[in-house]
Amino acid sequence: MIKLLGATQRCVSNLLSTGRRSSVRRLSLRKLVATMIALAVAAGVFAAAWLNIGFYYSLTASVLLVVLYLILVQKKFCYVAIKTIPRDVKALYTYIQILWITRKFSKLNLTVPDIFHDTVQKHPDKACFLFKDEVWTFKEVEDYSLRVTAVLKSQGVKKGDIVGLLFNNCPQMPAVWMGIARLGGVAPLINTNQRGNALLHSINVAKCDYLIFSDEYQSAVQDVAGQLSPSLKLYKFTHRDLNSSSGKSGEGGDAIQDFTNLLETTPPATWTLADGDGFEGKLLYIYTSGTTGLPKAAVISNARFVFMAAGIHFWRLNSSDIIYCPLPLYHTAGGVISVGQALILGCTVVLKAKFSASQYFPDCAKYNATAAHYIGEMCRYVLATPPSPADTQHNVRVIYGNGLRPQIWTEFVKRFNIKYVTEFYGATEGNANIANTDGTPGAIGFVSRIIPRVYPIAIIKVDQETGEPIRDQKGLCQLAEPNEPGVFIGKIQTRNPARQFLGYVDKSASEKKIVRDVFEYGDSAFISGDILVADELGYLYFRDRTGDTFRWRGENVSTTEVEAAVSRCADHRDAVVYGVLVPNIEGRAGMCGLVDAAGTLDLRALHERLARDLPVYARPVFMRIMDSVDMTGTFKMKKTDLQKEGFDPALVKKDKLYYLDPKLGQYLPLGKEEYEKIISGQIRL
Secondary structure: OHHHHHHHHHHHHHHHHHHHHOOHHHOOHHHHHHHHHHHHHHHHHHHHHHHHHOHHHHHHHHHHHHHHHHHHHOHHHHHHHHHHHHHHHHHHHHHHHHHHHHHHHHHHOOOHHHHHHHHHHHOOOOEEEEEOOEEEEHHHHHHHHHHHHHHHHHOOOOOOOEEEEEOOOOOHHHHHHHHHHHOOOEEEEOOOOOOHHHHHHHHHHOOOOEEEEEHHHHHHHHHHHHHOOOOOEEEEEOOOOOOOOOOOOOOOOOOEEEHHHHHHOOOOOOOOOOOOOOOOOEEEEEEEOOOOOOOEEEEEEHHHHHHHHHHHHHHHOOOOOEEEEOOOOOOHHHHHHHHHHHHOOOOEEEEOOOOOOOOHHHHHHHOOOOEEEEEHHHHHHHHOOOOOHHHOOOOOOEEEEEOOOHHHHHHHHHHOOOOEEEEEEEOOOOOOEEEEOOOOOOOOEEOOOOOOOOOOEEEEOEOOOOOOEOEOOOOOEOEOOOOOOEEEEEEOOOOOOOOOOOOEOOHHHHHOOEEEOOOOOOOEEEEEEEEEEEOOOOEEEEEEEOOOEEEEOOEEEEHHHHHHHHHHHOOOOOEEEEEEOOOOOOOOEEEEEEEOOOOOOOHHHHHHHHHHHOOHHHOOOEEEEEOOOOEOOOOOEOOHHHHHHOOOOOOOOOOEEEEEEOOOOEEEEOOHHHHHHHHHOOOOO
């Protein structure tokens, strides 16, 4: 019996250790043989006991023996199992629901417009989108979409064409891209904050054949029109009710056609299945900075769209929910996850033209919302508003999103009487998403400690400065231990639409996001660039980002993009950009080290130029004016030491420091007194 316990202990230890290291597949042949022998011995002992003392006595004794073994030898495993089994079972059930719906649409090979048609058939007169005082039923959204299809078909749009959209939030936006998708086209959703070179790049990197833009962005388009391809066809959209009197929507120039007028004078197309590449075909391009460089166009397939929308829905939502979404629809969060609740799952979604902290919960009450979408910055801004009766005079039972920090989590849900929080995490271009399903404050999701192989994600050890995986003697990646920082990865499974990695339009950029030979030779995974930590129960917590990207004001900021803009606006001076921590403010503020040895730089003029080229969130908050900047042997500017010194005048002794006053719109000198006021919050950034 002692030998049996010893063999069993070795067997269980092997299984648990391989679970921590990634999977049972890494058991050696010797360990596998030992496991089989241990099981055979256990079966033999049980049979002998059965013959001598009877079946029930032998079964009872065996169960008690196993329980005693677990209590005495695997105490920690028992504790983790008891604490996490309810969570893991619920998550497994939800995951099965997600896989079932994606498999159903995959077998039928449907696209999002096709799926939406089925949703329309179920409840054509139900409200699909609420916007300001407008109510758009499901049928009205589809009719508008069919009108778009008819217009674009008459303009020559066909399968495979790229039709860029530069739209602000409105119900017409998803209707327009569904109209494009019905023709088999792909719609890049361009960030409306982009100007100048960033806007030009976004149009060009997606290889747009057509561009439809809202009239409020006409000047931004005209600023770069001279540098656009002559073959690019431009269309201006003006917000106007199609039932109102028709007319010209304003002058747009000979090269710009009036899209609204075309919609008003063209009858809707007859509904048909989309002429695309089916469930796994491309649907949208959504821009992300990734970890380096200018904005990249991430590919969103129909399968990915459904998977992300369903991945949130089955945790806490149902089709009767009214969802409040004040997020921009050019982002994955608003444009896929929240819009997807309406298009795929039949919810009513409230769209907001622009986020307002003071109107967040009053809006929820106005529209009778039962669920609301957030990002972390929004929660902090809403929490900063003065307390009022509106804080609890709403029907919101669940909020979902990403970035609700542990420091304000409990206070937020208590003040606003929120019953459930579904915090989730996932990269736009990635192939894996995770969610915090039980409201554990600060956690962005979890990995199962009991059944780690069920969901193909992991946290691996990396060099936190370079982001490169740390490999073992065999050249394979290593799992991070509990409470050890590591980078989040999602295993790539090419035969599973939900686990494929579609990456970016730029294939070379996509390749940089793939790590190979992860846990066995020949496998591969998407590497997020985000540093996470998993505790002993498997809960995951966000730590930081690797590479050349930092997060500020809810947006990812690419240092190389800002460096290029600053250098260009500062007469090609050397510029190095990095993120610095500011106490009590989420994310990292942008700081720029700029070389001005001659002392001729005009900071006021520089800010005015940057305001034309960069969105607000990407403009450097701090400036460090230097005589020179250290270079590597390959002429890359070193930023590690600069980042450590930050904007503290006590550490930055020879260089001049400045901070951006948002009210004055200019850079002001930053000394010891200003530094202390920034730290204490007296100077607000």
